[in-house]
Amino acid sequence: MTDRTPAEPIEVIVVEDDPDLREEVVDYLLAKGLNVREAASGAALDRLLGAKAADVVVLDLGLPNEDGIAVANRLRSRAESVGIVMMTARARVEERILGYDTGADVYLVKPVDYRELLAAIRATRRNRPTGGPASAGEPASDLxxxxxxxxxxxxxxxxxxxxxxxxxxxxxxxxxxxxxxxxxxxxxxxxxxxxxxxxxxxxxxxxxxxxxxxxxxxxxxxxxxxxxxxxxxxxxxxxxxxxx
Structure with a gap:
């Protein structure tokens, strides 16, 4: 897989179980020039990542079957270099700390101004190691x-x-x-x-x-x-x- 050039769009996956909110977020990010896929659960996210890696995952925490914290923890345990922007209604300080400790790069509390979400995604992408995301199944021998x-x-x-x-x-x-x-x-x-x-x-x-x-x-x-x-x-x- 060749390295992505800076001009290429950011690859984003939006994980949100509310279909209306997910559609709004996806439509906004697509309109801003990002490549966006969507998932309603952690299992659906795994399938998407198995097919193609992402730069940033926008992750709701209140997901069905598997909590978003567990999803983030699984991403980090696999040494995924993907950025994580948590977008959730959980606003308590303890919950935000847990989010960051689990691996969030940015923690946003709903309702979120989509301009701030876009800025968070771009900042998260800038702060990742260069060279683009690893392809699915690529060994982490260099880590x-x-x-x-x-x-x-x-x-x-x-x-x-x-x-x-x-x-x-x-x-x-x-x-x-x-x-x-x-x-x-x-x-x-x-x-x-x-x-x-x-x-x-x-x-x-x-x-x-x-x-x-x-x-x-x-x-x-x-x-x-x-x-x-x-x-x-x-x-x-x-x-x-x-x-x-």
């Missing part, structure tokens, strides 16, 4: 990170690296001991020298959020950290460890 625990450094697949704080290094050390397995906030907090309390759980969440922003800002990549609702955090990409 190998390097974690140097002696130097407290994390290097992206591109080779660019950042310096980690002690807490960030402890977090990644804990998550990479059994890659892909969710690690509870209790265990992570204890590894950081904290007590397994609700307050320290929030501290763990803050470390994860700061590290995600740091990686996105400094390296231009999504952090290789996924969130499993009710279970904790895990690594979603291959990470080669260099132990201290």
């Amino acid at each position: 190998t990170w390097r974690l140097d625990l002696a130097a407290w450094r994390l290097a992206a697949p591109s080779g660019a690296s950042i310096r980690l704080t002690r807490a960030e290094a402890q977090l990644l050390e804990c998550l990479t001991e059994d890659p892909g397995r969710p690690v509870s906030r209790d265990i992570i907090a204890e590894r950081m020298g904290k007590l397994p309390t609700l307050g320290e759980h929030r501290y763990v969440d803050q470390v994860v959020s700061r590290l995600r922003r740091k990686i996105a800002t400094s390296l231009g990549w999504d952090a290789p950290i996924g969130a499993a609702h009710g279970q904790g955090y895990y690594v979603v990409d291959s990470v080669k460890r260099i132990d201290a």
Whole structure:
């Protein structure tokens, strides 16, 4: 598959179970020059992605059979590079935090001004690694990170690296001991020298959020950290460890 040039339209999938709202959103984005497909459920989204990759998924959370949070978590667990714009009626701060922790690039609360949605899609596409979306079924062999625990450094697949704080290094050390397995906030907090309390759980969440922003800002990549609702955090990409 050849790389997409900057002039080519953004590939978007709108996942919304309300047919009237879905039609409005799709029509608006098509009118703005985007390539848009639509789905009413997570299963329908999987079928579309299996046929052709997307740059951005606009994702409702109140979906039938499978919650949108679970859908986003599945996308991130497969190391999908697709951008996620959540568009939902769930407006509480806790729900927005969960959305971002699960993998949302942008979280919009309904009713949404479609001009803002368009801006969010364009911004999300700009912030993804260049080269266009991977084709369906393409292996993620190039998504190998390097974690140097002696130097407290994390290097992206591109080779660019950042310096980690002690807490960030402890977090990644804990998550990479059994890659892909969710690690509870209790265990992570204890590894950081904290007590397994609700307050320290929030501290763990803050470390994860700061590290995600740091990686996105400094390296231009999504952090290789996924969130499993009710279970904790895990690594979603291959990470080669260099132990201290």
